[in-house]
Amino acid sequence: MVTAHPGLPEFDYVKPASLAEASRFLAEHAGAARAFMGGTDIFVRLRDGAWQAQYLVDVKHLEGMQALSFDPAAGLTIGAAVNLNRINAAPSVREHYPVLAEAAGTVASYQLRTRATLAGNVCNASPAGDTLAACLVLAGQVSVHGLAGPRQVALKDFFRGPGKTALQPGDVVTALRFPLPPAGYAAKYLKLGRNTLGDLAIVGVAALGYREAAAAAGLRFRVGLASVAPTPLLLEPAALSAGPVDEAALTAAAEAVAAAAAPIDDVRGSAEYRRLMVRNLARQALTEVWRKIAA
Amino acid sequence: MSLHHITLTINGAVERATVPANLTLLQLLRETLALTGTKNGCAAGECGACTVLLALPGAERGEPVNSCMVLAVECDGAAVVTVEGLAHDHQLDPVQQALLEAGGVQCGFCTPGVLISARALLDRNPRPSEAEIREALVGNLCRCTGYLRIIAGIQAAAQLGAPAGPAA
Ligand SMILES: Cc1cc2nc3c(=O)[nH]c(=O)nc-3n(C[C@@H](O)[C@@H](O)[C@H](O)COP(=O)(O)OP(=O)(O)OC[C@H]3O[C@@H](n4cnc5c(N)ncnc54)[C@H](O)[C@@H]3O)c2cc1C
Ligand code: FES
Ligand code: FES
Numbered sequence: 001m002v003t004a005h006p007g008l009p010e011f012d013y014v015k016p017a018s019l020a021e022a023s024r025f026l027a028e029h030a031g032a033a034r035a036f037m038g039g040t041d042i043f044v045r046l047r048d049g050a051w052q053a054q055y056l057v058d059v060k061h062l063e064g065m066q067a068l069s070f071d072p073a074a075g076l077t078i079g080a081a082v083n084l085n086r087i088n089a090a091p092s093v094r095e096h097y098p099v100l101a102e103a104a105g106t107v108a109s110y111q112l113r114t115r116a117t118l119a120g121n122v123c124n125a126s127p128a129g130d131t132l133a134a135c136l137v138l139a140g141q142v143s144v145h146g147l148a149g150p151r152q153v154a155l156k157d158f159f160r161g162p163g164k165t166a167l168q169p170g171d172v173v174t175a176l177r178f179p180l181p182p183a184g185y186a187a188k189y190l191k192l193g194r195n196t197l198g199d200l201a202i203v204g205v206a207a208l209g210y211r212e213a214a215a216a217a218g219l220r221f222r223v224g225l226a227s228v229a230p231t232p233l234l235l236e237p238a239a240l241s242a243g244p245v246d247e248a249a250l251t252a253a254a255e256a257v258a259a260a261a262a263p264i265d266d267v268r269g270s271a272e273y274r275r276l277m278v279r280n281l282a283r284q285a286l287t288e289v290w291r292k293i294a295a
Numbered sequence: 296m297s298l299h300h301i302t303l304t305i306n307g308a309v310e311r312a313t314v315p316a317n318l319t320l321l322q323l324l325r326e327t328l329a330l331t332g333t334k335n336g337c338a339a340g341e342c343g344a345c346t347v348l349l350a351l352p353g354a355e356r357g358e359p360v361n362s363c364m365v366l367a368v369e370c371d372g373a374a375v376v377t378v379e380g381l382a383h384d385h386q387l388d389p390v391q392q393a394l395l396e397a398g399g400v401q402c403g404f405c406t407p408g409v410l411i412s413a414r415a416l417l418d419r420n421p422r423p424s425e426a427e428i429r430e431a432l433v434g435n436l437c438r439c440t441g442y443l444r445i446i447a448g449i450q451a452a453a454q455l456g457a458p459a460g461p462a463a
Contacts, residue, residue, distance in 0.1 A: 010317055039365075039366070110412065
């Protein structure tokens with residue numbers, strides 16, 4: 001039960017001087033210490049008692065955490081502490097990865113997005129995370145600093161279950177990286193919430209499409225899904241790469257996407273409703289993308 | 296629990312405090328500094344009654360945050376503007392004046408947060424469309440007005456232009 005008392009349970013606030021120190025501290029206090037960005041998930045969970053933490057380890061000030069940079073060869077790097085409003089407003093994101101700007105802009109409210117980060121949304125690994133479907137279709141990579149130093153994890157291998165990720169004790173996410181998207185691609189994020197704005201997704205669907213000579217259809221599509229399975233899902237609908245893309249193929253692809261979803265009943269919607277909405281939103285997003293890249 | 300010495304500016308005045316790690320910015324404002332204009336509605340980031348402008352060290356301008364979702368210790372070196380800091384020289388901020396005139400205040404509980412969100416919107420976008428105003432206020436719940444008069448007030452404030460004094 002959430003009470004409106006503004007207090008938080010007791011913990012120590014720790015501000016390590018380097019990534020190495022952060023990793024060491026988090027590993028030494030595994031289970032008791034938590035890396036901390038905007039706190040928009042952490043504070044809610046601490047207040048309602050779902051999580052306990054003896055230490056909150058603030059890593060927002062560490063090297064590279066606040067940087068957002070785009071390189072025409074290497075792509076986009078978003079430091080883990082960059083907040084969602086900055087991502088939504090960044091010219092390089094709007095120009096080259098508009099679907100990411102769109103998805104970031106659908107999270108909660110403006111004032112919450114001043115604090116909430118993309119890295120936090122990813123690390124929290126809620127199946128309903130609004131940015132996850134877009135990050136998946138954009139082939140995102142997670143930069144992690146662990147006890148053994150830095151490494152990269154592909155986002156498609158990152159999610160292991162609700163709230164569960166590939167992170168190990170001592171791991172700190174330092175950035176999210178997105179390769180240059182395929183030339184002439186188009187992408188779309190569609191979110192269905194209880195309200196038009198400001199609510200968690202009942203269903204979220206991201207679609208991305210591009211031309212590829214090697215594909216039988218000359219086109220390739222990826223679909224990312226949120227809120228409809230224990231983890232966000234990344235799919236490549238076979239119906240759209242095997243033969244010519246037309247209305248019938250789009251319908252078949254949308255049916256296949258809905259069949260791949262494993263939604264649950266909850267306060268936001270029934271499993272059956274979610275599956276139908278996945279189909280409809282996937283159809284709509286894929287059609288929109290197809291029209292853009294086929295034009 | 297760890298204790299931290301912090302120095303920050305609130306509505307232009309320098310404040311020093313020793314804060315426990317778990318003290319939120321909202322508690323610092325209301326309970327330590329008796330700046331009770333900023334309200335506690337939900338303590339969960341939902342209602343926006345606790346919205347203040349926060350400029351962390353190095354930031355060009357303050358951005359709205361839910362002060363119930365920020366630790367006081369994180370605000371060391373920061374500049375905070377609350378509803379008490381909007382008026383200057385006995386003159387209301389245009390957004391305060393316009394909200395009053397439009398009838399956008401009923402019980403008033405949401406008003407401090409609404410004013411801060413509206414000021415921040417007009418600072419980054421002086422001529423917002425109605426859709427942009429609605430988008431900027433998604434995180435400010437109002438149980439009384441039905442929002443229409445709040446939106447009308449912000450539209451009127453946009454016509455009035457920039458406030459008289461510096462907001463920090
Ligand atoms: C009122 C409200 C409305 C919301 N609405 C939405 C919505 O519409 N859509 C949506 O998707 N989400 C929504 N959220 C959740 C969203 O705010 C968070 O998922 C946010 O993106 C998390 O980022 P953060 O920086 O606040 O993370 P934090 O709360 O700081 O951390 C989240 C988790 O990630 C871990 N973590 C954070 N940073 C790192 C790191 N660098 N390395 C390793 N682990 C790390 C933390 O330990 C924690 O487990 C809402 C939250 C609230 C309170
Ligand atoms: S008190 Fe409701 S958002 Fe902070
Ligand atoms: S005026 Fe009463 S909540 Fe808005």
